[in-house]
Amino acid sequence: MKDNVELHPRGALLGLQSLQWMIFLLANTIAAPIVVGAAFDLPPSDVSSLVQRMLFVSGGVTLLQVFFGHRLPLLEGAAGMWWALFLTLAAVATGGDKGAVLQQLEMGLLAAGVVLVILSLLPIMARLRDLFTPLVTGVYLVLLVVSLTGSFFKGMLGVTRTGEIDGTVALLSLVVILLVLILSLKGRGLWRSMGPLIGIATGWILFAVCGFIPKETNADPTPIFALPKFFAWGAPVWDTGIVLTSVLTGLILISNVVASILVIARTLNVDVTADTYRRGLFGNGVGALLSGVLSCIGPVPLSVSAGFISTTGIRSKRPFWIGALLVFLSGLFPLVGNFFATLPSEVAYAALFVPFAQMMGFGIRDLMALVPSQRNLLVIGLSLMVGIGVMFLPPAAFASLAPWLRSVVANGLLVGLILCLLLEHVIFRENEKNNPASE
Structure with a gap:
């Protein structure tokens, strides 16, 4: 690694940057368990417990990766594909079947973790x-x-909250986006690096003033300290279809592990080796195993970490792992987890909008660097058109498919990526000399 990754801020700056990484990981973590809990009709206490376990797993796997895995400042959060698998299976389950599906997903995560760990050793x-x-x-x-x-x-825009566009929510979200954008583009030094954190804090306050944060309604006392519960959804149950789907999901997410490591390495201008990817895959397998044991959504390295680093300019690993440690510890204190779970998802979306836009820019940058040959343009166009086209299809269009196949075919990201890999390496395969990645 180059020195610019290892420079250590100190004092108040270190504390503020660590807090910003913590908030950023929280913003990328809390939405998934809340949505999944609602999809499976979990009571509020179980949703709160799921949030606590997600914080513990996300922070813990991030620490595992930065010290023993790929050793890059890559946050670990709920994987979009795992999230989508949970929601897909919740949609086809009814009543008491939903509890059984959660137990089957525990087994699926365990199986996927074992497979990934074995592959990392090869x-x-x-x-x-x-x-x-x-x-x-x-x-x-x-x-x-x-x-x-x-x-x-x-x-x-408030559609998730009310079912239609809410002018007040849209205006508050716009304020957060503009604040983060202005600080990211025009801010200097500390102000630039604290853009997302300031945006989240400001949005949180504005939403609270406008009454968009519900008051705590749980009458049961909340313990100060509590270890995450093992197999909170019950003992794992084997279901061949869900196990196969889960293993396939884990295998496809190898692409996410590799792509995220590539993106963060390019952002930091550091060199990575095959061993870096191997350790990263091992950490991802351990994360899936831990998610199965602790009954939560499988994690994956978040590519948006690169956009966050680019937006804030924070390149040191010290505030990164301190922020991850704070999230890990917050998973041991239900009161802390409950408090951060009150962060409105609208604020999280708005604060993450600029880093995600930056990540889109990274993808466009990679594509613009290619020779604009007819072959390259065709591969790009077909992959994007097919992948985005699948995203526009309504869920009912896949109702006739088997659940394990539905979770694959209905995922536009997955379909587009598989098609791109086939076009790039099989159908329109080129010589190594035309591949800048081989340099």
């Missing part, structure tokens, strides 16, 4: 690295941001 990471050329990573990043754009706008 000498295949160099080949996996070669699969993700700038063309593939560029298409992946564009599709990833596009797949989340609908959720962003539904949240920021």
Whole structure:
């Protein structure tokens, strides 16, 4: 690693930057358990417990990765594909079946974790690295941001909250976006680095003043300290279809691990080796195992970490791991978890809008660096058109498919990525000399 990654801020600056990483990880963590809890009709106490376990797992796996895994400042948060799998299976389950599905997902996560750990011990990471050329990573990043754009706008415009556009929510979200954008572009020094944190704090206060944060209604006393509960959804239950789907999800997420490491390495201008990817995959497998044991959503390295670093200019690893440690510890204190769970999702979406836009820019940058040959343009166009096209199909269009197949075919990001890999490496395969990733 180069020295610019290892420079250590001190004093108040270190504390503020660590707090910003903590808030950023929280903003990328709390939405998933809240949405999944609602999809499975979990009571408020179980949703709060799920948030606590997600904080523990996200912070813990991030620490594992930065010290023993890939050793890069990459946050670990709920994977979009795991999140989508939970929601898909919740949609097809009814009544008491939903509880059984959660137990089957525990087993699926455990199986996926075992497979990923085994793969990380095999000498295949160099080949996996070669699969993700700038063309593939560029298409992946564009599709990833596009797949989340609908959720962003539904949240920021108040559609998620009310079912229609809410002018007040939209205005408050716009204030947060403009504040983060202005600080990121015009701010200097500390102000520039604290843009997302200031945006989140400001938005949180504004939403509270406008009455958009519900008051605590749980009458049961909340303990100050509590260890996360093992198998909170019950003992794992084997279901062949869900196990196969979960293993496939874990295998596909290898692409996310590789692409995220690539993006963060380019952002920091550091060199990575095949061993970096191998350790990162091992950490991802351990994360899936831990998620199965602690009954939560499987984590994955978040590519948006690169956008956060680019937006804030924070390149040191010290505030990064301190922020992750704070999140990990907050998972041991239910009161802390309950407090951060009150962060409105609209504020999180608005504060993350600029870093995600930056990530879209990373994908476009990779694509613009390619030779604009007919072959490259065709691969890019087909992959994006098919992937985005699938995203526009209504869920009912896949109702006739088997659940395990539905979770794959209905995922536009996954379909577009698989098509891009096939076009790039099989159908329109080129010589190594045309692949900048091999340099």
